[in-house]
Amino acid sequence: MWMQKEISLKPRSRGFHLITEEIERAIGEPGQIRTGLLSVFIKHTSASLTINENADPTVRADFESFFNRAVPEDEPYYQHVFEGSDDLPAHLKSSILGPSVQIPITDGRLNMGTWQGVYLCEHRNHGGSRNIVVTVHGE
Amino acid sequence: MWMQKEISLKPRSRGFHLITEEIERAIGEPGQIRTGLLSVFIKHTSASLTINENADPTVRADFESFFNRAVPEDEPYYQHVFEGSDDLPAHLKSSILGPSVQIPITDGRLNMGTWQGVYLCEHRNHGGSRNIVVTVHGE
Amino acid sequence: MWMQKEISLKPRSRGFHLITEEIERAIGEPGQIRTGLLSVFIKHTSASLTINENADPTVRADFESFFNRAVPEDEPYYQHVFEGSDDLPAHLKSSILGPSVQIPITDGRLNMGTWQGVYLCEHRNHGGSRNIVVTVHGE
Numbered sequence: 001m002w003m004q005k006e007i008s009l010k011p012r013s014r015g016f017h018l019i020t021e022e023i024e025r026a027i028g029e030p031g032q033i034r035t036g037l038l039s040v041f042i043k044h045t046s047a048s049l050t051i052n053e054n055a056d057p058t059v060r061a062d063f064e065s066f067f068n069r070a071v072p073e074d075e076p077y078y079q080h081v082f083e084g085s086d087d088l089p090a091h092l093k094s095s096i097l098g099p100s101v102q103i104p105i106t107d108g109r110l111n112m113g114t115w116q117g118v119y120l121c122e123h124r125n126h127g128g129s130r131n132i133v134v135t136v137h138g139e
Numbered sequence: 140m141w142m143q144k145e146i147s148l149k150p151r152s153r154g155f156h157l158i159t160e161e162i163e164r165a166i167g168e169p170g171q172i173r174t175g176l177l178s179v180f181i182k183h184t185s186a187s188l189t190i191n192e193n194a195d196p197t198v199r200a201d202f203e204s205f206f207n208r209a210v211p212e213d214e215p216y217y218q219h220v221f222e223g224s225d226d227l228p229a230h231l232k233s234s235i236l237g238p239s240v241q242i243p244i245t246d247g248r249l250n251m252g253t254w255q256g257v258y259l260c261e262h263r264n265h266g267g268s269r270n271i272v273v274t275v276h277g278e
Numbered sequence: 279m280w281m282q283k284e285i286s287l288k289p290r291s292r293g294f295h296l297i298t299e300e301i302e303r304a305i306g307e308p309g310q311i312r313t314g315l316l317s318v319f320i321k322h323t324s325a326s327l328t329i330n331e332n333a334d335p336t337v338r339a340d341f342e343s344f345f346n347r348a349v350p351e352d353e354p355y356y357q358h359v360f361e362g363s364d365d366l367p368a369h370l371k372s373s374i375l376g377p378s379v380q381i382p383i384t385d386g387r388l389n390m391g392t393w394q395g396v397y398l399c400e401h402r403n404h405g406g407s408r409n410i411v412v413t414v415h416g417e
Contacts, residue, residue: 043391113182197357252321
């Protein structure tokens with residue numbers, strides 16, 4: 001059985017944001033597929049998806065601080081600069097973190113750990129709405 | 140056809156560890172599914188999974204050395220510090236490396252390259268036992 | 279429905295290269311599977327796959343420049359040095375970027391964003407031909 005839905009996430013500020021609930025709403029009643037996999041794919045090259053701690057918001061703030069230092073803006077050797085200082089670093093961060101997550105479905109529910117949540121990683125200053133494709137398949 | 144199993148890995152020291160055989164044992168006889176995909180998902184935010192060289196153990200030692208330098212402990216700008224110096228870096232490393240791997244199944248076997256193996260990346264000093272969900276689907 | 283094909287990519291120079299068209303040729307007529315997922319897996323530990331901007335080639339040039347700085351060669355603490363200066367950094371880069379990509383299939387086509395393409399990330403100076411496994415499943 002396959003279910004697939006493309007949704008637009010509301011615009012977020014630059015940084016890391018929990019979107020687990022929006023994904024769960026997109027797929028609706030979880031019980032139809034008992035055993036399977038959920039795949040979420042972001043259709044952009046300057047934002048990304050990852051899974052990390054869903055509780056303390058300082059983790060998400062520290063992610064933004066760390067990645068801004070690890071992938072600095074305005075390096076003199078960057079050639080792709082015409083879309084703004086935040087653009088090329090956004091491309092780099094999006095490939096380091098990746099455009100998709102895969103999560104097992106067990107007994108009709110997302111089988112993540114207690115402290116896991118899905119992050120939208122918004123790497124642009126004004127990224128606007130982001131589109132994701134949620135695919136569920138299983139039996 | 141779907142097969143799914145959740146297993147607990149024995150506690151490992153901080154560092155990078157080959158777990159290919161444990162995954163193969165979890166899924167049992169490989170021949171039932173001829174063509175498909177294996178997905179392995181770790182249910183934690185301070186450990187991760189990756190695929191890399193399965194032979195020379197100095198590669199895994201160098202991974203630990205490199206990531207400790209790339210994601211240092213005790214940076215003055217970290218806010219999430221109350222769980223210990225190794226905690227926030229562990230969250231960052233786990234998102235850089237990622238919580239899951241996907242491997243094709245061909246002719247009833249994991250179709251990895253000769254030198255590829257699955258690593259458990261243990262980023263905490265005392266991470267304890269880690270739970271992974273192994274999902275196989277195919278025909 | 280499952281389709282799986284292993285193909286050899288022609289040798290590329292060290293750097294980042296668009297291979298979307300080679301993947302599309304490998305899977306042939308896209309219309310057979312209307313809704314599903316495409317998975318691409320690289321069978322090597324010193325090359326990797328990612329998804330990023332498919333237009334301006336300076337993005338790919340900047341990726342090479344950035345990752346060479348982020349993962350330098352000849353660090354004095356590296357132990358795995360006998361395969362050349364480019365080898366251990368290649369292993370590290372390949373785990374940071376990852377060995378696989380997953381892309382949704384919608385209405386019989388790869389459902390990527392307008393600006394997304396699949397990159398072969400060749401991290402060795404002379405990596406030679408690289409083998410990838412393309413798996414499509416859906417309905």
